[in-house]
Amino acid sequence: MLKKTAVVLSTLLLSNSLSAHTLWLLPSHYVLSKQDSWISVDASAANMTFVPDKGISLASLKLHLPDGKVQQVTSVHQGKRKSMADIQLAGDGTYKLEMANPLRFFTSxxxxxxxxxLMANKQERATQLPAGASKVETTQMRSRNFAYITVNSPTNTLVKLQGEGLEISSKVHPADVVAEEPLHLVFNLDGKPQAGVKGVLSYEGELYRNDAGRIEFETGADGAFSFTPATAGRYLIEASYSADSDSALADKVRESVTYTFEVALP
Incomplete structure (x- = not known):
């Protein structure tokens, strides 16, 4: 069970399931004490948290190194229920596993x-829309799926805000999240706290619980969501933001993130 201490939101609901599959990355280890250690990574699109359902392509899976450099992950396999990758982490510091869709535009x-x-922004659609098209709307979309892994000493290069798209920040390093201690998360859009971000928090083992224990939330003006994990284990946050846009390229903007992390024993 999750013990909620502070949630800045307009609604708080418990939910047993989501309407669509969630894509998640699940490392075998989040904290390691030995250099050159190997980890395995499971990836799936599934309805239940960390219960694999559909294997996905890992062609876009990347490993961000503690110094900010990025390398492609090549040791991958796509199965029917889940996909897998093997990765060796050479040195100390905090790494980031990420699958991200680039900024794209969708016109309906x-x-x-x-x-x-059709795949076109507002400027491109003018020459692509057929005669007689009506109820035209263009959406700017971007999504990220990620997890952090730390070898020995935590570093901050990869956990700092980049100022682009929907991001999660916290004063607690991902390697230092502990059960029974409050965790305060801020959802930022283009580097600033964002109201109206809707999300779901869930944790492993829901296949064996009558109550899945999920919490749905929506951020207020400070972009914050806070909770106290009652138990150690692996957790999942999926969040999205959608709003009208007055940009030259889109009528709406839609950003989403999926983040898995580990809660250590107190």
Whole structure:
């Protein structure tokens, strides 16, 4: 069970399931004490937290090194229920595993009573929309799935805000999250705390619980969501933000993040 201490939100709901599959990355280890250690990573698109359902392509899986450099992960296998990767972490510091979709634009419209779509921004769509198209709307989209792994000494290069898209920040380093201690998270859009970010917090083992123990939240003006994990284990946060946009490229913006992390024993 999760013990909530402070949640800045407009609604708080318990939920047993989500309407769509969630893509998550699950490292075998989040904290290591030996250089050159290997970890395995499971990845799946699934309805239940950390219960694999559909294997996914790992072509975009990248490893961010503690110094900020990025390398492609090449030792991968895509299975029917889950995909897997093997990764060796050479030196000390905090690494970041990430699968991210680049910024993209999706235009939907109606033609002869049918809803259709094309990949184009507002400027590009003018030459691509068929005659008679109506109810035209362009959405700017971006998504990130990530997890941090620390070898020996935690470092901060990769956990600092980059100021682009939807990001999560905290005064507690990912390697230092402990059960029975409050965790305060801030959801930022383009480097600033963002109200209206909707998310779900869940944790491993829900297959064996009558109550999945999920918490749905929506951030207030400070962009914050706080909770106290009652038990150690592996947790999942999936969050998204959607709003109208007055940019030259899109009518709406939609950002999403999926973050897995470990809570250590007190």
């Amino acid at each position: 419209y109606e033609l002869n009573g049918e809803r259709k779509r």
